[in-house]
Amino acid sequence: MKKSILVSLGAIVLFVCSSFAYGPTGHEIVGGIADKLLxxxxxxxxxxxxxxxxxxEKAVVIPDEIKSWDKNGADDPSGFPHYSDHPKIDNQLRDFWRANQPTHDLNSAVPSHHWFHYTDVPVLNAAKYSDGKTGRSKWDIVHMINYCIAVLQGETLENxxxxxxxxxxxxxxxxxxxxxxQPLHVGAEYFDEAGHAVDPDKGKAGLGDEGGNTFALHLKARTPEEMTHRALKLHPFWDNxxxxxxxxxxxxxxxKEERYEKTERAKRRLIDRFTREEPTNWRLPRNVALKNYAEVWADEILPIAREAHERLRFTNVHAQHEENRVVAAGVAREKSASDHVAYADWAAKIVREELHxxxxRLADLLKQALTSTITNATSAPIPPEVTPAEPNTQAETQPSHP
Incomplete structure (x- = not known):
C-alpha cells in the first residue's frame, strides 16, 4: 500500500532532480491526457x-527544452536539443528562439521567451488578473495563450x-x-525593505519573489533533499x-534504468485514469469566449496561489541581486495549518487536480481553435466530435525519452 505523500514524495525526487527526463513529468501527464482524449x-x-x-506528450516539453539554447544560441551544432526527425519544426523552433531571446530588461522591445510561461500577480490580497498591472504584461502567459490561439485561428499571420x-x-x-x-506560475508575493509582504497594486512598492524561485522551502517533515543536504526551493517544489x-x-x-521504467509505467496508469475520469468543474461557462479562457483560468488559480503562500511563513527576507535585476529572497517555512494537512500533502492534492x-482543457482548447480554423477556411462541414473524445482503449506507443 502506498505510504504517505511525504514519504513517496522523496523516493523518486533524488533521481528526478538529477535527470532532465523527469523534470517535465507534470507536462507530460497533461499532454498524455489530451492525446488520449483526442x-x-x-x-x-x-x-x-x-x-x-x-x-x-512529447511536444509539451519542447518549450522548456529549448531554454538550453540560451547558453550558446540556437545555432550551436552540438547543443541540445535537436529535432532532426522533424527538420521543419526544428527550424521553426530555432526561428522562434531567435525572435524571443532571453533578457531581463523589462523595457526591452523584444520579449524573452521565458516571459511567456508565467505572470506574477500579487497574492497578498484576493485579486483577479484584471484588477491591477503589477506582474502582468502583454508578453505574459495569459496574453501568449491568446496569441497562439489567434495564430491557429488565422487571426494572426504565421509570419x-x-x-x-x-x-x-x-x-x-x-x-x-x-x-x-501551476499556482506559482500565476501568483507571486512581494516584499518591502523590511521584509513585510505588500501589494504593489495598492500603492506599496515591493520586490517580487518570482513565483517562489528565490525562496528556500523548509517543510516540517524533512524531505529526502534536506536529508541529503540538497536545497529545496519553493517554485521548483511545485514543478517537480x-x-x-x-x-x-x-x-x-x-x-536508474529500472526506476525510469517503473515511473513511466506509473505515469501511464495515471494518464489512463485521468482520461477515464472526467474532472470536476473543468468546463468554463458557454458564454466565455475562447480568447478569454486564459484569463479565467488565471483568476481560478489565483486563490490557490494565495493559499500556497499563506501556508508559509517568510523569514530572512532580503534584496538579492540576480544578474541585472534585484529580487526578494529568503526562507519560506511551513506553518501549522488549520486543516492539519501537511504542506506537501496539500500541494500534491492541488497538483493532482490541476493536472487532471x-x-x-488542453484537448478542448485545441479542438475549438483548430475547428474554427477549418471553419474560417472552408464552408465544408466539420465531422462531429465529442468534447473531449471518448478515451482510446487501444495501447499507445510511448514517446521517446527526451
Missing part, C-alpha cells in the same frame, strides 16, 4: 499534420514578429496550458516534487 478524431489528425506526427507558426503555436499551447494550472508525490514510492537501491483539469 485520439481518432479530426482534431488529432490536424495536430498530427501540424507537428509532424509528434504526440502532445509574425514572434515567429510563432501554427506548429509552434500547438507546441507552445500544449505547454502553457500546463503552466497556467508535488508532481512526483502522485507517483509510487521506489527504493533508493533501484537502478489541464489535460482535459
Amino acid at each position: 485520439a481518432n478524431t479530426p482534431t488529432a489528425a490536424r495536430i498530427n499534420a501540424l507537428i509532424d506526427g509528434m504526440t502532445l 509574425n514578429p514572434r515567429k510563432i507558426t501554427k506548429p509552434v503555436a500547438v507546441i507552445l499551447l500544449a505547454h502553457y496550458v500546463g503552466d497556467i494550472h 516534487e508535488a508532481v512526483m508525490a502522485n507517483l509510487p514510492s521506489l527504493p533508493f537501491t533501484m537502478s 483539469k489541464a489535460g482535459w
Whole structure:
C-alpha cells in the first residue's frame, strides 16, 4: 500500500532532480491526457499534420527544452536539443528562439521567451488578473495563450514578429496550458525593505519573489533533499516534487534504468485514469469566449496561489541581486495549518487536480481553435466530435525519452 505523500514524495525526487527526463513529468501527464482524449478524431489528425506526427506528450516539453539554447544560441551544432526527425519544426523552433531571446530588461522591445510561461500577480490580497498591472504584461502567459490561439485561428499571420507558426503555436499551447494550472506560475508575493509582504497594486512598492524561485522551502517533515543536504526551493517544489508525490514510492537501491521504467509505467496508469475520469468543474461557462479562457483560468488559480503562500511563513527576507535585476529572497517555512494537512500533502492534492483539469482543457482548447480554423477556411462541414473524445482503449506507443 502506498505510504504517505511525504514519504513517496522523496523516493523518486533524488533521481528526478538529477535527470532532465523527469523534470517535465507534470507536462507530460497533461499532454498524455489530451492525446488520449483526442485520439481518432479530426482534431488529432490536424495536430498530427501540424507537428509532424509528434504526440502532445512529447511536444509539451519542447518549450522548456529549448531554454538550453540560451547558453550558446540556437545555432550551436552540438547543443541540445535537436529535432532532426522533424527538420521543419526544428527550424521553426530555432526561428522562434531567435525572435524571443532571453533578457531581463523589462523595457526591452523584444520579449524573452521565458516571459511567456508565467505572470506574477500579487497574492497578498484576493485579486483577479484584471484588477491591477503589477506582474502582468502583454508578453505574459495569459496574453501568449491568446496569441497562439489567434495564430491557429488565422487571426494572426504565421509570419509574425514572434515567429510563432501554427506548429509552434500547438507546441507552445500544449505547454502553457500546463503552466497556467501551476499556482506559482500565476501568483507571486512581494516584499518591502523590511521584509513585510505588500501589494504593489495598492500603492506599496515591493520586490517580487518570482513565483517562489528565490525562496528556500523548509517543510516540517524533512524531505529526502534536506536529508541529503540538497536545497529545496519553493517554485521548483511545485514543478517537480508535488508532481512526483502522485507517483509510487521506489527504493533508493533501484537502478536508474529500472526506476525510469517503473515511473513511466506509473505515469501511464495515471494518464489512463485521468482520461477515464472526467474532472470536476473543468468546463468554463458557454458564454466565455475562447480568447478569454486564459484569463479565467488565471483568476481560478489565483486563490490557490494565495493559499500556497499563506501556508508559509517568510523569514530572512532580503534584496538579492540576480544578474541585472534585484529580487526578494529568503526562507519560506511551513506553518501549522488549520486543516492539519501537511504542506506537501496539500500541494500534491492541488497538483493532482490541476493536472487532471489541464489535460482535459488542453484537448478542448485545441479542438475549438483548430475547428474554427477549418471553419474560417472552408464552408465544408466539420465531422462531429465529442468534447473531449471518448478515451482510446487501444495501447499507445510511448514517446521517446527526451
